[in-house]
Amino acid sequence: xxxxxxxxxxxxxxxxxxxxxxxxxxxxxxxxxxxxxxxxxxxxxxxxxxxxxxxxxxxxxxxxxxxxxxxxxxxxxxxxxxxxxxxxxxxxxxxxxxxxxxxxxxxxxxxxxxxxxxxxxxxxxxxxxxxxxxxxxxxxxxxxxxxxxxxxxxxxxxxxxxxxxxxxxxxxxxxxxxxxxxxxxxxxxxxxxxxxxxxxxxxxxxxxxxxxxxx
Ligand code: Z5A
Numbered sequence: 001x002x003x004x005x006x007x008x009x010x011x012x013x014x015x016x017x018x019x020x021x022x023x024x025x026x027x028x029x030x031x032x033x034x035x036x037x038x039x040x041x042x043x044x045x046x047x048x049x050x051x052x053x054x055x056x057x058x059x060x061x062x063x064x065x066x067x068x069x070x071x072x073x074x075x076x077x078x079x080x081x082x083x084x085x086x087x088x089x090x091x092x093x094x095x096x097x098x099x100x101x102x103x104x105x106x107x108x109x110x111x112x113x114x115x116x117x118x119x120x121x122x123x124x125x126x127x128x129x130x131x132x133x134x135x136x137x138x139x140x141x142x143x144x145x146x147x148x149x150x151x152x153x154x155x156x157x158x159x160x161x162x163x164x165x166x167x168x169x170x171x172x173x174x175x176x177x178x179x180x181x182x183x184x185x186x187x188x189x190x191x192x193x194x195x196x197x198x199x200x201x202x203x204x205x206x207x208x209x210x211x212x213x214x215x
Contacts, residue, residue, distance in 0.1 A: 001131040005136045011094035013159070014178040015105040018143035019172055020161055021150030022191045027143065028103045030199040031206060040210070043093040048081040051088050052123055057081045063159040070160050075124060078109050079131040086132045106132060107140060107178050112160060115156045115187075116173035138209060140201060141202050142149035144177045145191035148171055 007013075014031070016024040025046075032044040049058030057077050060066055069077075082105070093100050106128045114121045147168035151161070179186035187205045189198050 002215055003126070003134040006134050007136055007138060008091075008094040012099045012137075012206075013047045013090070013094060013102075013137045014099065014206055015041055015102050015137040016055065016106070016143065017104060017107045017111075017140055017163045017175055018191060019145060019147045019150045019168060021153035022143035022145040022196060024103045024143055026195050027141070027198060028101050030195065032101055032201055033202055034199075035101075035206075038210075041096065041098040043089070043098050043100045044103075045085070045100065047085055047105060047108065048078060051081075051084045053084045054081040057084075059163070064157070064159055064162065066159060066176055068161065071113065074117065075109065075113040075127060078113065079127050082106065082109075082128065083131040086135055090135065098125075102137070105137060105140070107142075107175060110170045110178060111174040113207040116160075116163065118170075136185070138185070139205060140186050141205070142175050142178070142186060142188045143191035143198065144172070146190055149192065161213055 005107075015030050016031075018024055028044055028046075032042045035042045047054070049055045050063055057080055060072065061077050061081075085102075090100050090102065104173050106125075109128045110121065111123060114124045147165065151168075176188070179188045187202065189201050191198060
């Protein structure tokens with residue numbers, strides 16, 4: 001069954017995507033602060049792990065102690081986290097008219113489990129769409145950064161960060177491919193710029209969506 005994409009009728013759903021160290025959490029916080037200062041109700045959230053079930057799934061997925069896991073198991077665990085996240089956190093906030101800012105969403109699955117693990121793109125998209133009821137962000141901000149540079153921004157490696165350079169290059173290319181396929185729903189930002197400069201670009205695009213979506 002093909003999915004068409006569901007866009008919430010109230011609230012505004014914004015997603016930040018990108019590789020490791022691209023600055024997603026930094027930008028999500030900056031955006032949330034600015035939205036709150038403008039008087040909007042904001043829900044700042046992330047995948048995986050922002051529900052009780054999701055927190056346990058996150059531990060399984062990212063703890064190096066988990067060791068090897070079949071690629072399909074990994075994909076299904078991320079999908080389970082998404083199902084819980086959308087139903088319990090994202091949708092209720094959108095229904096209240098809030099602005100939901102999520103640090104990662106479905107594109108991360110297409111990039112990491114699809115391009116990274118080389119699972120079939122269409123099958124994976126189907127699973128992720130099914131898990132989320134095909135709820136799509138009004139805007140996805142892709143913070144684009146060379147993975148070598150991103151990795152250099154922090155210490156310590158989880159299960160996925162420990163993958164090789166080729167894996168992370170494929171992930172970057174898939175994010176860029178997804179953004180290029182739907183420019184109206186994406187903003188691609190060069191994440192080598194200073195955080196405030198990146199934040200300004202994000203803000204000008206999000207602000208343009210606010211009057212129609214979440215006032
Ligand atoms: N994953 C998946 O495979 N499939 C899925 O469906 C989903 C996720 C949803 C989650 O990891 C992992 O799960 C992730 C993808 C996978 N794995 N990998 N690899 P996570 O939640 O632990 O972390 P992350 O999402 O990868 O984010 P991160 O690596 O922690 O980085 P970030 O949020 O993009 O960056 P940050 O924390 O804002 O900044 C990192 C550092 O850079 C920090 O010191 C900042 O001060 C600095 N920074 C930030 N912005 C800048 C700029 N502009 N210039 C210079 N320095 C900066």
